[in-house]
Amino acid sequence: xxxxxxxxxxxxxxxxxxxxxxxxYSYGATPYLFWYVQSPGQGLQLLLKYFSGDTLVQxxxxxxxxxxxxxxxxxxxxxxxxxxxxxxYFCAVGEGDFNKFYFGSGTKLNxxx
Amino acid sequence: DAGVTQSPTHLIKTRGQQVTLRCSPISGHKSxxxxxxxxxxxxxxxxxxxxxEERGRGNFPDRFSARQFPNYSSELNVxxxxxxxxxxxxxxxxxxxxxxxxxxxxxxxxx
Numbered sequence: 154x155x156x157x158x159x160x161x162x163x164x165x166x167x168x169x170x171x172x173x174x175x176x177x178y179s180y181g182a183t184p185y186l187f188w189y190v191q192s193p194g195q196g197l198q199l200l201l202k203y204f205s206g207d208t209l210v211q212x213x214x215x216x217x218x219x220x221x222x223x224x225x226x227x228x229x230x231x232x233x234x235x236x237x238x239x240x241x242y243f244c245a246v247g248e249g250d251f252n253k254f255y256f257g258s259g260t261k262l263n264x265x266x
Numbered sequence: 267d268a269g270v271t272q273s274p275t276h277l278i279k280t281r282g283q284q285v286t287l288r289c290s291p292i293s294g295h296k297s298x299x300x301x302x303x304x305x306x307x308x309x310x311x312x313x314x315x316x317x318x319e320e321r322g323r324g325n326f327p328d329r330f331s332a333r334q335f336p337n338y339s340s341e342l343n344v345x346x347x348x349x350x351x352x353x354x355x356x357x358x359x360x361x362x363x364x365x366x367x368x369x370x371x372x373x374x375x376x377x
Contacts, residue, residue, distance in 0.1 A: 157308075185364050187364075189368075194370070195370055195371075196270070196356055196368035196369050196370045196371050197309070197356065197358075197368040198368070199366075199367070202364070204364070243308050243309070245308075247363075247364045253299075253311045253314060253322045253324070254299075254301075254309070254311060254366070255311070256301075256308030256309045256310070257308050258306075258307055258308050259307070259308050
């Protein structure tokens with residue numbers, strides 16, 4: 154069965170420091186991969202997506218993610234974190250010919266001043 | 267352009283009652299999906315509707331049902347509410363496969 158694992162429940166980084174959020178997936182075919190961000194009381198905002206092609210994808214707000222098939226990973230990175238990046242981040246994989254997404258359990262990011 | 271809208275924002279119900287949640291997709295989007303997000307977890311897929319037909323269903327009991335109207339808006343119904351149904355219910359609309367845009371959600375509390 155398809156699954157998404159985000160091994161880090163909470164991460165705290167200092168403002169200006171680099172960030173990497175981990176995501177591992179289990180999926181038999183070529184995955185469609187996504188990162189979403191959720192601020193308190195808000196819905197999900199799409200940061201970036203990977204369908205095929207270049208394994209390094211750029212997203213909004215300065216985020217990027219790298220697809221590594223050999224490691225079944227799709228880690229999210231940002232070179233310099235801003236206080237406004239504090240939120241919860243979800244990795245997701247899409248399945249089939251309709252919009253069924255499997256989400257990870259999320260990583261809460263705290264940013265220290 | 268207006269995004270996905272959901273109503274109500276918050277809802278408190280008692281065990282055994284029934285609830286209806288509403289979603290209006292982005293203009294031009296014909297597909298609507300519903301997700302349940304329990305506190306501390308990621309969203310779980312409930313349903314997808316496209317052109318008023320159910321295209322996919324997640325692992326949820328028959329107490330959960332949905333429909334899509336000719337204007338592509340959608341309703342999610344949950345019967346015989348349980349405490350465990352307390353969650354944020356998210357609606358997402360899409361124009362094409364895998365391009366989902368989420369609404370702010372409806373927070374349902376069952377007491």
